[in-house]
Amino acid sequence: MPDWLDVVVRSIIFVVVLFLMTKMLGKRQLAELSFFEYIAGITIGGITSEVVMGLERSILNAIIGIFIFSAVPFFMELISLKSKKVRDFVEGTGTVFIKDGKIMEENLKKEKYSTDELLELLRKKNVFNIAEVQFAILEQSGDLNVLLKKEHRPVTIKDLQIPYQSEKEPQTVIMDGEILDEPLSVAGLNRRWLHEELDKLGVTKENVFLGQVDSNGQLTVDLYDDQIKVPSPQEKPLLLATIKKCQADLELFALATDSKHAKAMYAKNANKLKDMLQKLEPVLHD
Structure with missing residues (x-):
């Protein structure tokens, strides 16, 4: 086998081996590596480069060495999870x-x-x-x-005692022009609803690069063609305006009527709508 082809084969083998070893060690960021993981990373890199370029080196011995240096931090991590003393010694404390x-x-x-x-x-x-x-x-x-x-500290909604509604993470329901059924189901929605919302926006799913539904069931889309203007959703502002108009009309009727019974009924329902507005405004305000 020519030397260059031997290097190619060795490189592919060690890419696969290093990938498997890295998967075994977990998803830690570089800044979060323990001392053992940091030492193992340096050593494994040295072993790999030596064997890939040093054609006289044994691939099997190199894999054994990589496995040992990967296994040590892996087992130390398992021990650390069960013992705080070991964890404090290995990883240190704040x-x-x-x-x-x-x-x-x-x-x-x-x-x-x-x-x-x-x-x-x-x-x-x-x-x-x-x-x-x-x-x-x-x-x-x-x-x-x-x-x-x-x-x-920054002022929070709780500090201001403003009514608020907890939010859930948005669900990505369209990606690269394809509808994702599982996130739709998690949001409690279906394809029929999605197609109706897309029709309201005047777009097709094939034109949508990314579509998400928030915790209030409102769809927002990003199109492939950034020149196309997508209208902002109007359902919540319209609903808020309608409730405010109803509340104002009831107050007006209460002032206009001479009937005490009707006046009391209009005023009572106007106050109910006022209380409802205070609860819904944080959700419906656009």
């Missing part, structure tokens, strides 16, 4: 850099971080003033997590 608004200088020295590096990590979290930080911890991955003081 180090507190700021506590109750105070910098822990000794912990900075322990992790060999300078003040400039701490400030850089804070800036990556959009924090430019240490006085705003309540708590900050350096995780095992090297990422800094920051808890701001209460007065500097």
Whole structure:
């Protein structure tokens, strides 16, 4: 076999072997690798390059070596899942850099971080003033997590006591012009409903690059042709406007009638619609 063909065959073999070993180790990001996984990755890379280009090297011995270096972090991960002591030893623990608004200088020295590096990590979290930080911890991955003081945290809907409705993840019902039945079913919808919604927008499924349904059952689409303008859904704004008009009409009828019974009935139902609007407006407001 010519040398170049031998290199091609060896390369394909090791691509498959490395893929299988990587699948075994899991889906960790590079910054989240444990020490064992980091060491194994470096060594496996060295073994692979030596055997792929060194034609006198044994492929079987290389595969055995790769398997061993892959198996060690795999089994260490299994042991770590069952023992916190082993997990803390192998993966390490988080180090507190700021506590109750105070910098822990000794912990900075322990992790060999300078003040400039701490400030850089804070800036990556959009924090430019240490006085705003309540708590900050350096995780095992090297990422800094920051808890701001209460007065500097973003205001939430709960803080403002505004009525809101919890949302579910949107379902992708059309992809590359093809309808996906499983997400449609998860959303409690069917193809007939989808075709009716597409007709309202004036498009066909073949023209849709991506179509999604939100938790309110509203379809949004992205077309292959970006020059085509898709009208915004009008059902919710129209429904909101209709309810507001009904509530205003009932209040007007209550003022216009001389009958006490009718006046009380109109006012009562107007108040019911007003209460309903307060609950529905966060959902129907476009």
